[in-house]
Amino acid sequence: MTKENKFILQGQKIVTGNVGGEAVVAREAISFNGGVDNMTGVVTEPGHQLEGVNVAGKVLVFTTGKGSTGGSYKIYDMAVRGTAPVAFVQVTPEPITTVGAIMGNIPIVAGCDQDPTVVIETGDYVEVDADAGTVVVIKRTE
Numbered sequence: 186m187t188k189e190n191k192f193i194l195q196g197q198k199i200v201t202g203n204v205g206g207e208a209v210v211a212r213e214a215i216s217f218n219g220g221v222d223n224m225t226g227v228v229t230e231p232g233h234q235l236e237g238v239n240v241a242g243k244v245l246v247f248t249t250g251k252g253s254t255g256g257s258y259k260i261y262d263m264a265v266r267g268t269a270p271v272a273f274v275q276v277t278p279e280p281i282t283t284v285g286a287i288m289g290n291i292p293i294v295a296g297c298d299q300d301p302t303v304v305i306e307t308g309d310y311v312e313v314d315a316d317a318g319t320v321v322v323i324k325r326t327e
Contacts, residue, residue, distance in 0.1 A: 241263075241268040261288040
């Protein structure tokens with residue numbers, strides 16, 4: 186029997202909502218306009234840490250968004266198609282991902298008391314309660 190390794194990050198609500206899922210972590214910025222295929226949810230930006238990874242239905246943990254304002258509409262389109270992440274946990278929020286998440290009803294927590302891109306690993310189970318500003322992390326066990 187293994188002991189559950191669980192901890193809580195405290196951050197700030199950026200977009201309301203409460204959801205859980207498997208984490209996909211990037212320690213670099215993501216562009217949703219040209220860097221993620223909105224039809225599939227696969228990261229397509231050449232050389233990106235997550236290139237080839239599908240973020241659909243995952244809790245996307247990343248530093249911040251980048252690129253043009255068209256990224257907001259790509260996030261919304263992904264939400265409509267069911268190819269969007271279920272939540273964002275960001276080091277630093279910014280307008281592109283925030284607007285897209287508002288339109289697509291995707292919760293965001295940012296500004297956590299620990300860097301989420303360091304303490305959360307791809308495959309961990311993450312519960313995002315944006316209203317409380319909390320991110321519960323249950324470490325995956327091998």
